[in-house]
Structures are given as structure tokens and as C-alpha cells.
Amino acid sequence: MNRKTLTLAIATTLMLPVTASADVKLSGTIQGEAGGAVLGQVNGEEKESVTLSTDTYGALVNAGPNHIRLDVDEKLGGGLTVYGRYRVPFNTSTNSGLGSGGQEAWLGLKMSNIWMKFGKIEGAYKLSKGLVDPFGGTAIQQRGTAGGMSGSQRPGFVTPKSSDVAALLPKDATAIEYQKWANKKTYQLKYKAPKKNADGTVAKNDKGAVIYDSYALPDKEFTFETGAFEGTNHSGLSHGGEVNNLLEVGIKAGDLSLTVQGVFDETTAMKSAGLVEVKYSMADTFTVFAAASSDELFDQDYGKNGMLNWKAGLQFKASGLVLGLQYEDAEMGAFDPNPNGGKYILGSVDYKLNNVLVGGWVAQYTSDIKDGQKWIIDGQEIGEDAFNWAVGIKYLFSARTLAYLGYLQTDSDNDYRDQQIYGGGLRHSF
Numbered sequence: 001m002n003r004k005t006l007t008l009a010i011a012t013t014l015m016l017p018v019t020a021s022a023d024v025k026l027s028g029t030i031q032g033e034a035g036g037a038v039l040g041q042v043n044g045e046e047k048e049s050v051t052l053s054t055d056t057y058g059a060l061v062n063a064g065p066n067h068i069r070l071d072v073d074e075k076l077g078g079g080l081t082v083y084g085r086y087r088v089p090f091n092t093s094t095n096s097g098l099g100s101g102g103q104e105a106w107l108g109l110k111m112s113n114i115w116m117k118f119g120k121i122e123g124a125y126k127l128s129k130g131l132v133d134p135f136g137g138t139a140i141q142q143r144g145t146a147g148g149m150s151g152s153q154r155p156g157f158v159t160p161k162s163s164d165v166a167a168l169l170p171k172d173a174t175a176i177e178y179q180k181w182a183n184k185k186t187y188q189l190k191y192k193a194p195k196k197n198a199d200g201t202v203a204k205n206d207k208g209a210v211i212y213d214s215y216a217l218p219d220k221e222f223t224f225e226t227g228a229f230e231g232t233n234h235s236g237l238s239h240g241g242e243v244n245n246l247l248e249v250g251i252k253a254g255d256l257s258l259t260v261q262g263v264f265d266e267t268t269a270m271k272s273a274g275l276v277e278v279k280y281s282m283a284d285t286f287t288v289f290a291a292a293s294s295d296e297l298f299d300q301d302y303g304k305n306g307m308l309n310w311k312a313g314l315q316f317k318a319s320g321l322v323l324g325l326q327y328e329d330a331e332m333g334a335f336d337p338n339p340n341g342g343k344y345i346l347g348s349v350d351y352k353l354n355n356v357l358v359g360g361w362v363a364q365y366t367s368d369i370k371d372g373q374k375w376i377i378d379g380q381e382i383g384e385d386a387f388n389w390a391v392g393i394k395y396l397f398s399a400r401t402l403a404y405l406g407y408l409q410t411d412s413d414n415d416y417r418d419q420q421i422y423g424g425g426l427r428h429s430f
Helices: 003-019 162-168
Strands: 024-039 050-052 067-077 080-088 104-110 114-122 153-158 175-181 186-194 212-216 225-231 242-253 256-264 272-282 286-295 308-318 321-330 342-353 356-367 375-377 380-382 386-396 401-412 419-429
Touching: 080 114, 104 242
Parallel strands: none
Antiparallel strands: 024 050, 024 067, 024 419, 067 080, 080 104, 104 114, 114 242, 153 225, 175 186, 186 212, 242 256, 256 272, 272 286, 286 308, 308 321, 321 342, 342 356, 356 386, 375 380, 386 401, 401 419
8 A cells, every 4th residue: 555545544534533423623713913013112212113923823912813623512312412612722923832721621511592511711701802803813903902902911011130130139028019110210129028026037927827018129220111011910801811610601592692600619819700791682783792700819919809890882783884882891901000900992893895894993091090009200100091093904815714904003191001013914714
């Protein structure tokens, strides 16, 4: 048997179990993207534009749509079906293998109008984001760093070298609480360390736990630079990522659907959390939705417990035109790192003519930051409100392949969070 015949025989053998039944489906998306950006400032001066091509799951910023997905199901009789999903992401530019941690892995039961499932699942809070974002999964998508809705990342700053910071801390310091920039070239470093008794021993409470006090070091000269993206510690409860240990139940009655999710595991950092989404669609023309998520995380920076996100929005379709509107009040995954988060109001438009789609979005972010939490630059407190917008064009080669170009801009009261991002890419789904 020659090599070509042997290869065909092996491939046929491997495919037989899949093609013999309709309960296994393999699908996925791959996207390649390149572009450039002006991200942040250095000592008060706008940074130069840089080219970008290294992606995260197919997108230059936030995360793209790249994934390989396996869906399984089996009809059990009496209208009951067991079904499950495994989905894992990957990068295009580096081909560094399938993403660590995966995205979804769950198993459940469903009937025609009700369902339940358990595992690592996409949070109900983010299920409707595609209704208002015409450029989801690209460099000009709305979530996170773009400032159109909450997400897993936000514009941050380039921190000093860890070795330089470590040299400033006493040996018994256990953690940096936060860094507050005092002006363009200096910052004040705060840390916590065990409280000492008069005899020099470590102070403890009546339960034997170490008591910590906060301390501040004098201003130190470091370059003040923004342009990095930092995580928001949102635990999948905003518009990014998935949620671990999640139980979901849902019901659909005509055009109305309700999805409820909960996390209950006292051995994890997020001991409990809840998510809910309600959606009503009318003849594929008008859709209105509302969602909320709440956690029981303890934020070490601010000592706040029980954070809440909620939003409401709608989508309207007519003759190739798609309009979207969303209002969001987010304490988790907000555009600036204050304990109260902020509010977003977002509008989007997408118009299709033959194979060409032209669209864009505009959003206003209003921070709930309090006095005393703001950056101080040249003796002035700086606000965190931001106006964000993007425009782009897509060309559909087919139902599964498209190319696109776009531009995004952020204008913040805090100039160090300003950004301009431009890019284009090619996407194929299979």
C-alpha cells in the first residue's frame, strides 16, 4: 500500500465515527489582524505611533474571535437532549498553541424551551454584546480598553521595573497596595507590612492573624509612562472571558428568553456570584435586553465587597440598517481603576449594501471616581471621563469570510489614557 493510499485509509477511519451520527460538530474561527496605534503618553508628551501585529486570539487589543469548538449532543428520548461544548482559543501571529485555560467546557440537558448546564461557561452578562457592536472581536471593538463597555482590560500605565520597586521596600513588606502618581515624573508608592509591637514582635489579633499597617514612601523619580493595558479583575462578570464553576438554567417562551447563572464554591476566590439576562426579540427586527452580574469578591485595594454591574439596551433592524443602543453601570471591568466604576452610554450603526458594510459607534464613559482617588498631575486632580468612537468598513467575500478596516479614538479627561488605534484584518469561519 503506497503512502497516499495509506493516508486516505487512515483519514477515512478517523472520520467514520463522526460522519456516522449527527451528534458531533467541529467549528471555529481564525482571524489575522495588523495595524498601528498611539497609546498613552510619556511624561506628558504623546507617544509616537507604533505598528502592531502580535494578536491575542486574532485581535491586536482585548481579545479576538479565534477558537476551535467541539459541540456534542445526543437525543435521549421524550424530548430530552444531552449536550456539551469544548472551546479553546489560539493566537494567529505567534502560533503558540491552544490558549491556556480554554474558554468553555460544559455539559447539560435541554428540552425545546428549557435548559440547564454546568461548567466553565460564557457569562450571561456578555451574551447580548454582539447586538450593539458591529466590530466585535476586532481592534476597534467596543469593550475593555476601547471605552464603549466594560471588559477584561483597560488603558493602564507602564510600571517601574520590579527590581527598582523592590529596592525601595523594607524586607517585611508583603504587598504593594497601589501606586498614586504625584506629578509627571514622580509617584508615591504605598505598601503594607506587618504591624510591630513595642518589643519589635509582629502584632496579631485575637484570632492569631497578622495585623498589617499601610505605609507610604517619599516620591521617587521614575519615568511616568502610559500605554500598557492592565487587567480589571472582573472574573468574567463583565464583557470579557468566561466564568468558572457556573450553573446555568434558562427558559424560552416565544420571543422572550431568561438566562440565570450562579457560582457557589467557597473554596475559590469568588465564593459566589450571580448573573442574569432577559431578552425579547420581535420578528428579527427589534430586540430589547437587560442583564446584571454581582460578585462577592473582596478587593484588596479598596476593601469593597459585593460589586454590581447592570445594563439595558436594544437593537433595531430595517432594510440593511442595524442600530444599537446600550446603557451600562459597571463597578467591575470599568474603564478606570476606581472602586465605584462608572457609567457608559453607547450608540452604534451598521449599514449593509450588497457585500459592503459600513459602521461605527460612539460612547461616553462617565467615571464615578471620588476626590482623593484621582491622579494628581502638576498639583491638579485629573478626571477620568472619556469620549470614545470608532468607524470601519467590512467586505463580505462569502457568508464565512470577510475583510475589514477600522479606526478607533479615545479622548479622556486624563490625557494619559488617550489612544488612537487603526487596523485591518481577514476573518474566516468554518
